[in-house]
Amino acid sequence: MEDVGTAKTATPAISPLAGEPIKRADAERLAGVLKAFADPARLRLLSLIQSAPEGEASVSDLTAPLGLSQPTVSHHLRILTEAGLLEREQRGVWAYYRLMPSAIAAVAELLTPPRKRATKKAR
Template structure:
């Protein structure tokens, strides 16, 4: 008995693919920027706070309290998330209100979603 796999064994996938299609080089570069922005724990928490806020948006005044960081540091983190395209802000008087961009979050979640129809 040989320890080598037969050719037919190699062509049979062991599990379903994680995505419907492979990423292009440009898509991978764009998504890498988003993942880089989300790789910081403060930014990840900020995104979570905004996404889970009542009414779907959070005032910057509510985002500074939970952190032991200065307001300018929080503003920097929010700027990085805006530049990555996962949140947007709207100024209302003195305050800025932030909300997630649903299409961006859907794109991230779809990256590793199982295809809807997996052949048997």
């Protein structure tokens, strides 16, 4: 698998729940990120990587727990990386993946209605 590099789908700066209409380009970017979440195998991958002892995992670490082939796991990891949810680091012949907490937090923030955000910050 080649090095994916930076995310192609950045999270938009406006929430669809902010009370203002969301711009088409922002809606498309957010939909791309949410689409990456919309697969049970990808959700399990995020969970497995997050719970790994070092907070990172290689494809070979993930195939057995998921019961999926290496090409299928690599495909899902690529989608999550392109969405900006994972970071990929090449070390020799192995690629290691770790969560991008800021990207996941940004998605959660975008989906939280403004009133609930204000309540959380006041606590």
